[in-house]
Amino acid sequence: MAHSLSAYGAKMFAQLQLAIAESYGVELASEHFSVDPTIAQELNDAITAKSDFLQRINVIGVTEIKGQKVFIGTSGPVTGRTDVTENDREAKDASALSQTTYELSSTESDVGMAYAKIDAWAKFPDFHQRYSAAVQKQIALDRILVGFHGTHAAVQTDIKKYPMLQDVNKGWLQQAREQIPAQVLQEGKTAGKVTLGTDGDYANLDGLVHDTKQLVDERLRDAGDLIAIIGSDLLAADKAKLYAKQGDVPTEKERIEEAQVIATYGGLPAFSVPFFPVNAVVVTSWDNLSIYFQDSSWRKQTIDNPKRSRIEDYNSRNEGYVIEQLEKFAMTENVELVA
Known part of the structure; x- marks a missing residue:
C-alpha cells in the first residue's frame, strides 16, 4: 500500500475537495460541515438513483427526528349516502388503524479509500464524479441491507458481529415482527x-x-x-x-x-x-415501504489521513425505516x- 499520494493523485484529491466544497457551498470540505437541506435532498436523490429498488419505494426528507408518518393510507371505503331528512352527513375516519409515528436514528456512512486506489483513479478526468458515484452507490446498498436485516439500533455498532448491519437500525421486517x-x-x-x-x-x-x-x-x-x-x-x-x-x-x-x-x-x-x-x-x-432522513441532519467531511494511508469521507444523518400502513x-x- 502506498504511504503517500502520488503527486498527480494529490492534485486530483485537492481538486476533489474543491469540487465538494463548491457543490455543498462551503469553504473547506476538510472541515466538518452541515449540508444545506436543499442540497441534502439532491444528495439523497443521487443515492436513490443508484438503486432500482430505492427508486420504487419512498426515500424522503422530513423535518423532525420524531413525528407522524408522511404517507398515511386509508383503512377502508369512504363512500356512502345519507338521508339528510333524518341524519347529518358524517365524515368517515379513513385513516389507517396502525401506529402512525416514526423515529429516526443517527446513521454514519464513513468511507475510506486507499491512496493506491486514488492514484489509480486519478488518471480519469471525471475522477470527482467516479468517486462520488462509488460512495453514493455503497450508501444505497447499505440502506437496502439495513432495511431487510436490521433488528436494532446499537449505540456502538459492530460490523464483525453483525456483518449484515443488523445493529444499525430496525428495518421493515423487524418492525413487522414486533408491531404486527x-x-x-x-x-x-x-x-x-x-x-x-x-x-x-x-x-x-x-x-x-x-x-x-x-x-x-x-x-x-x-x-x-x-x-x-x-x-x-x-x-x-x-x-x-x-x-x-x-x-x-x-x-x-x-x-x-x-x-x-x-x-x-x-x-x-x-x-x-x-x-x-x-x-x-x-x-x-x-x-408502503419508506426510508426517512432528517433533511437538516446531514453532516459531511472529507480528509486526508496519512496515518492510515487513505482519504476518508465522513457522512452522517438521522435516518429510519417506515412501513407506512402496517x-x-x-x-x-x-x-x-x-x-
Whole structure:
C-alpha cells in the first residue's frame, strides 16, 4: 500500500475537495460541515438513483427526528349516502388503524479509500464524479441491507458481529415482527419453520404467496397495487422446476432469464430485490415501504489521513425505516425447502 499520494493523485484529491466544497457551498470540505437541506435532498436523490429498488419505494426528507408518518393510507371505503331528512352527513375516519409515528436514528456512512486506489483513479478526468458515484452507490446498498436485516439500533455498532448491519437500525421486517406479529408467519406444522415442497406446509410457491397475501387486511387486499417480494432460494427452486419441464425450449429459457417481473405467484407480480432474505416472502405495495432522513441532519467531511494511508469521507444523518400502513404488509419467513 502506498504511504503517500502520488503527486498527480494529490492534485486530483485537492481538486476533489474543491469540487465538494463548491457543490455543498462551503469553504473547506476538510472541515466538518452541515449540508444545506436543499442540497441534502439532491444528495439523497443521487443515492436513490443508484438503486432500482430505492427508486420504487419512498426515500424522503422530513423535518423532525420524531413525528407522524408522511404517507398515511386509508383503512377502508369512504363512500356512502345519507338521508339528510333524518341524519347529518358524517365524515368517515379513513385513516389507517396502525401506529402512525416514526423515529429516526443517527446513521454514519464513513468511507475510506486507499491512496493506491486514488492514484489509480486519478488518471480519469471525471475522477470527482467516479468517486462520488462509488460512495453514493455503497450508501444505497447499505440502506437496502439495513432495511431487510436490521433488528436494532446499537449505540456502538459492530460490523464483525453483525456483518449484515443488523445493529444499525430496525428495518421493515423487524418492525413487522414486533408491531404486527399476527401478519408474520414463521412456522407451520413444524416448529420454527414453514416447509415448501410436495410433503411440506405448501406444495408450491403459489400457495405460499397466496396465503401470505391473506394476512393483509381484507379492505386493502384487492386494491391492485400489491406485489410479492420473494427470496432468491425460493425463486431458484421454482425456476429449477420450470427448467426441468421446459428448459430445453430456447424461447422459454430466454423468457425465464429476461423477465423483470420474475413471474406471477399467488396472483401477484413477483420481484427479486437486493439483500432480501433468501427464504422469505413479503406481500405489500412499493409505496408502503419508506426510508426517512432528517433533511437538516446531514453532516459531511472529507480528509486526508496519512496515518492510515487513505482519504476518508465522513457522512452522517438521522435516518429510519417506515412501513407506512402496517395493515398492508404481510410476511412469511423461515421457509425451508423439502422434497
